[in-house]
Amino acid sequence: MANTYTQVHIQVIFAVQNRQGLIQNSWKVELYKYITAIIQNHNHKVLQINGMPDHIHILIGMRPTQSLSDLMKQVKQNSSKWINNKGIINGKFSWQSGYGAFSYSKTDLPRVMRYIQNQEEHHKTKTFLDEYVALLQTHEVDYDEQYIFKPIE
Template identity: 50%
Template sequence: MANTFSQIYIHIIFAVKGRQHLINVHWENELYKYITGVVKNKGQKLIAINGMPDHIHILIGMKPDCRLAELVREIKKSSSNFVREKHLSKFKFQWQEGYAAFSYAQSNLERVIMYISNQKEHHKNRSFESEYKDFLLKFQIEHKENFMLD
């Protein structure tokens, strides 16, 4: 076959270091636009992005030659620098070290996009810790709860 065809969808979740509530509603869209640019500059497709003051969800269409760990590292490093250089937060802004990443089929994308889009409503009734733990259980990812979030 002459060409490579793929369909890889990854839902990435990571939190502000210490789960501090540092992402302000007044500048979160600026942060999301910046992250969208980072993802596009890395040759990937950002499908959905949203979050809460203490964490973020990103859904990407990923090419097979992309290294997920490198992409997430660049998103976190660049966006942390962006927040600091723009003086968007009066506190030291930093992402947690780890992240979660889950793959989805095309048939699930609409549901995942809606879930990401409705973060503010969703978290009126549910904590980030509870949500994160349920993702790990749903995807059968082994974890130690005391090391789950830093």
């Protein structure tokens, strides 16, 4: 797209099915590299990726060549398939449907990157659900509680 100039930064958050803590330290870096490659193969840029055993945060520099929903579909489908094909968990791995996406200005990026880098420290005092609802409220996103990521059943 000649003469198209954009600067779009989005933090995406999505959870393991039923928020189960399945992402293990022994393979999470490999998973993050795999997800990064999926995003880069679609010509977007991963600025930061990190998470916890039950969810992931990704800060992306988005190109206007693809919708966010199409990108997230690819990331979640391909990474689930990768985890299942490697057989690194007992049973079948899947991501919970849906995701949260929040946009940021360039001046916000250092703060958001630190936030994502420090997930382990952050979650010593705040649950994932509390964190997620706080982000929705901070960004003034209307939401229906019945569609918030399901708790572990």
